[in-house]
Amino acid sequence: MSCNILKKSIKYLKGLSLKKAYLFNTELNLYTYEDLLFFYPKGYMHLYAIKNISELSNHDNNFVQILGKITKIEEINYKNKKGKMLIAHFEDETGYIELVWFQKKNILKNIIKNITVIVFGKVKYFQNKIQIIHPNIKKFHSSVKNFSIFPVYPIPKNLKEKGVNNFFMTNLLQNLIEELKYDINEFCFQDLMNKKLMSRKKALIQIHFPESLDSLLQAQYSLxxxxxxxxKLFFLYKKELAHSCSSVKVKGRKFL
Known part of the structure; x- marks a missing residue:
């Protein structure tokens, strides 16, 4: 992996403004591409079924994933017109719901209408409407199984209030991995150890975007x-260094 690009400041990463880069520095202690790449999820949400919108009536406060399309996006005022929120009309063949963001900055860049996506989030009811607040959205591929693992990152509350949520983090990490995809080298000891390890590039991708539980476990084991x-190498080096320094002192000692 190229050391130069790893030490690059996150303020240059696509999707991260200078203000949010500063918050990443001060609140998460993340300064470089390397820091962000090794900012692992604190856990994962496992969902084993894609729900139809018509099935959501009994899922209040539960996490669900839905397959469908965003057909309309609108911006409306709230808090006596002092703030604005973004509402997307999301539908499948059985009905529609609203996707809501109270921090709309950078959200519009990541929303594409009329393509099939998977939406993940917690079901809420407001004025007799089903909503998902600040959902995670990812593109649907025909190879995707009826099972998903969503990363959950350790994000402080004050950052969440400024729009840094899991949806924001996953998009940011996708941009990072896309930029680093030709600069991730293999484990230096891959050929020396009798271990069946996942390639380093794949492990770092799977730790953030696991395709399956098996892939996630392999990635965790490899990393x-x-x-x-x-x-272990570091401690051996320190031990050898201490031994060398001790030998130098003995040889240089003067006896009366």
């Missing part, structure tokens, strides 16, 4: 093995 291997 943990790398961390322990490098930690």
């Amino acid at each position: 943990k093995f790398e961390e322990l291997f490098l930690l």
Whole structure:
């Protein structure tokens, strides 16, 4: 992996404004591409079925995933016209719901109308309408199974209030991995160890965007093995360095 690009400031990353880059620095201690790449999810949400919109009536406050299309987007005032929120009309063959964002900045760039996407979030009811607030959205591919794993990142509350949620993080990490895809090298010890490890590039992608539970577990094992291997090398180096310094002192000592 290229050291130069890893040390590049996150303020240059597509999708991150200078103000949000500063918040990442101060609130999350993330300064470089490398910091963000190794900012792992704190956990994962596992969903085993895609719901129809007509089935959501009994899922209040539950997390669900739905397959459909965004057909309309509008911006409306709230808080006595002091703030604006974004509402998207999302529908499948059985009905429609509203997707709501209270922080609309950068959201419009990531929403494309009339293409099939998977929406993930918690079901809410407001004025007899079904809504999902700040949902995660990802493109649907024909190879996608009726199962999804969504990463959950450790984001402080004050950052969430400024629009930095899981949806924002996943889009940001997609941009990062796209920029780094030709600069992620393999584990330096891959050929030396009798271990069946996932390639480093694939492991780093799967840890953020797991295709399956098996892929996620393999990625976690490979990255943990790398961390322990490098930690062991570090301690061996420190031990050897301490031994060398001790030998130099003994040889240089003057006896009366």
